[in-house]
Amino acid sequence: MRRVGPHCKNFLFLAVLVLAGCATPFAPQAPEIAARAAALSPREAANLRLFDTVWDLVNRKFYDPKFRGLDWPAAAVTYGPKALAAANDEQLYGVINTMLAGLKESHNWASLPGRSAEDRELPRARLGFSLARQENHWVVMAVQPGGPAAAAGVRPGWLFVTRNGQPLGVNANFKLQEGETVTDEFLDRQDRTHALTMTARLLPPAEPREARELADGVWYLRFDKFDVESRRWLSDQLKAHRAAPAVIVDLRQNPGGGSLSLGITIGEFFPHSVDWGRFIGRNGREYAEDSWQWGSARYAGRVALLVGPGTASSAEIFAHALQFHHRAVLVGRPTAGAVVGSRFYRLPGGGKLQLGVFDYQGLDGRRLEGVGVKPEVVVSLKLADLRDGVDPDLEAALDALRNPTAATNHQ
Numbered sequence: 105m106r107r108v109g110p111h112c113k114n115f116l117f118l119a120v121l122v123l124a125g126c127a128t129p130f131a132p133q134a135p136e137i138a139a140r141a142a143a144l145s146p147r148e149a150a151n152l153r154l155f156d157t158v159w160d161l162v163n164r165k166f167y168d169p170k171f172r173g174l175d176w177p178a179a180a181v182t183y184g185p186k187a188l189a190a191a192n193d194e195q196l197y198g199v200i201n202t203m204l205a206g207l208k209e210s211h212n213w214a215s216l217p218g219r220s221a222e223d224r225e226l227p228r229a230r231l232g233f234s235l236a237r238q239e240n241h242w243v244v245m246a247v248q249p250g251g252p253a254a255a256a257g258v259r260p261g262w263l264f265v266t267r268n269g270q271p272l273g274v275n276a277n278f279k280l281q282e283g284e285t286v287t288d289e290f291l292d293r294q295d296r297t298h299a300l301t302m303t304a305r306l307l308p309p310a311e312p313r314e315a316r317e318l319a320d321g322v323w324y325l326r327f328d329k330f331d332v333e334s335r336r337w338l339s340d341q342l343k344a345h346r347a348a349p350a351v352i353v354d355l356r357q358n359p360g361g362g363s364l365s366l367g368i369t370i371g372e373f374f375p376h377s378v379d380w381g382r383f384i385g386r387n388g389r390e391y392a393e394d395s396w397q398w399g400s401a402r403y404a405g406r407v408a409l410l411v412g413p414g415t416a417s418s419a420e421i422f423a424h425a426l427q428f429h430h431r432a433v434l435v436g437r438p439t440a441g442a443v444v445g446s447r448f449y450r451l452p453g454g455g456k457l458q459l460g461v462f463d464y465q466g467l468d469g470r471r472l473e474g475v476g477v478k479p480e481v482v483v484s485l486k487l488a489d490l491r492d493g494v495d496p497d498l499e500a501a502l503d504a505l506r507n508p509t510a511a512t513n514h515q
Contacts, residue, residue, distance in 0.1 A: 131159035131180040137188055148188050151196050154452050155187035158200050158214055161449050166207065167386050167463050174206045197455065209460050209473060210442030211417070217454035229282040229304040233258050239487040242272055244290070248310045252302040261491045262298070263291040280304035293491055315341050318352070322505060324498070326354035330361030330418040335369045342372055342401035350406035350505045352498065356436065360417025363393070363445065370425050371395035373432070375402050380425040383445050383462040391462075395425075407432035408501040411479055416440035421464065423477045428467040433508070434479035435501040441476035480504075 137152070144152065159180050162171075183203040190196035197214050204212040218228075232251020235242045242264040247254050264272060266289040280286065285303045292298060312328035323345045327334040338353075345351070363383075370380050374395060383391045409423050409432045420439040426432035445462030466472050483500045 131156045131163075131184065132177045134181045134185045137184055144188075147191075150453065151187050151190050152184070154196060154455070155184060155200060157451055158204075158457055161457055161459060162204070162207075162212075165386070165447075165449075165459055165461050166212075167384065167444065167461050169386055172207050172209060174208075179203050179206060193453070193455075207460075209444060210440075211444045211446035211458055211460040214451065214457050215455055227306040227308045229280045229284065230307040231280065231286075231288075231302050231304055232307055232310075234310065235264055235278075236490065237274060238485060238490055240274075241487060242276070243487065243490045245490070246310060248307060251307050252305065253300075256300040256302050257298070258290065258300065259292065261293050261493050263491070265289045265291055265297075282306055313337050314354075318498075319502060320350075320506070321348055322350045322352060322502065323348045324352045324354065326357075328357045329359070330365040330369060330422070332365060334361075335365040338369060339372055339399065339401050342403040346401065346403060348405055350408065351403065352408045352410060352501045352505075353432075354410040354498075355415045355419045355423060356410050356412045356497070357414050358416070358419035359414065360419050360442075363418065366418040366422060367393060368396045368398075368400075370422060371397045371400045373403055373407060373426060374400070374429070375404070378425065378429055379467060381421060381467055382465045384465060385462055390465075406505050408505055409434050409479075410436050410497045410501060411439050411477065412437045412497075413440055415477075416442040420472055420477050421466075424466050424472060427477065427480075433481060433501075433504050434477065435481040435504060436479050436483055436497045437485075438478050439472075439476035441472060441474045443472040443476075 159176075163176060183199055186199045187196055190199055193216055197216055200214045204214065230248070230251065231253045232248035233244050233253040234246045234248075236245045237243075244258060244260050244262045244264060246260055247258050266272060267276075267286055269287070269289075282304060285301060287299055287301045290298045290300065313334060314324070314326040316324050318324050323341070325338060325341050327338055342351070367380065370378065374397070377394045377397055380393050380395060382393065385391070407426065409426060411419075411423050411434050415423060415436075416439065420441070420443050423432075423434055423439060427434050443464045444460035445464060446458050446460050449457045449459060451457055464472060481500050481504050483497050485496065489496050
């Protein structure tokens with residue numbers, strides 16, 4: 105999760121003479137780099153500058169001064185030559201992120217310009233449909249109104265099979281350029297083949313919020329980010345439906361957001377302030393966190409939360425807090441286990457580094473990082489359900505609200 109806003113600090117000891125007349129690197133160098141420091145090409149110099157910047161930020165800012173057991177100086181010596189040899193930015197960032205992966209924590213990621221988590225709300229080249237991986241198939245989960253896919257007739261529940269004749273594996277690359285034309289092959293719900301040619305164009309992200317009334321006066325509320333707009337929307341919904349006997353909050357596609365919005369959102373479900381955990385900084389100092397009650401809806405009805413592997417960061421803490429305080433029943437599958445407080449740092453060339461600068465400890469004294477939050481009502485997803493438009497999580501949540509003592513496994 106992002107605990108505070110971006111903190112940009114260009115405090116650089118430039119790596120080589122060609123960059124700024126200073127030859128003092130701040131990351132330990134492999135002998136082969138030091139031997140040719142005065143004769144680097146412009147590409148190599150830029151690579152080394154970016155690599156050194158990332159290494160130094162982690163060295164000074166990462167929340168664990170022991171680097172989760174990783175020998176951080178040795179990592180510089182290992183990956184520095186690979187970064188130096190990178191032929192383009194894609195390769196360079198790949199080397200850097202491989203090094204960061206050695207820390208074995210979430211929220212450590214170097215993003216190329218325009219590709220960071222902060223940039224995801226910007227319009228980008230899309231066809232306008234979202235996918236989920238289930239039983240070795242890609243399933244269309246939603247189609248964005250007004251997009252190329254909607255115009256071509258793509259429907260939720262279809263299987264996405266090939267792109268330009270190539271089968272799609274688990275690590276398929278779905279990125280497109282504006283104006284790029286592709287032919288995608290789908291199987292509809294009756295297993296009939298549809299080969300559709302579509303051209304990507306700039307589209308905003310799909311609407312991240314949804315509210316609708318279900319059976320028995322229960323309201324379904326989905327929001328996909330902990331930000332100012334979503335928290336205000338949720339507060340308005342809870343106030344508008346204060347008399348509803350229960351609400352189901354869908355967090356299955358919520359990757360988190362800011363801690364301020366998190367604290368305020370937790371407060372919407374309580375009549376008074378409650379604890380929601382602690383952040384621990386690099387110096388060992390602990391920061392206890394409480395919910396905010398200003399303008400709270402103080403919603404008093406029953407609550408069910410839909411969670412799964414796509415529930416991450418602030419969304420996990422939200423689920424943990426409501427579960428710990430016996431305020432909600434959790435339905436679905438375990439959450440992502442990606443829970444540390446992070447900041448964004450601007451990098452040379454326009455990229456960004458998201459870096460974990462605070463550890464998080466839950467209300468039960470345990471870390472959620474790498475573990476996640478486990479729901480009381482566990483639901484097994486089936487490909488047939490997704491293709492038929494059935495939402496077993498939602499059905500299980502309604503059942504749990506009607507029968508609080510019912511069995512907690514839905515196979």
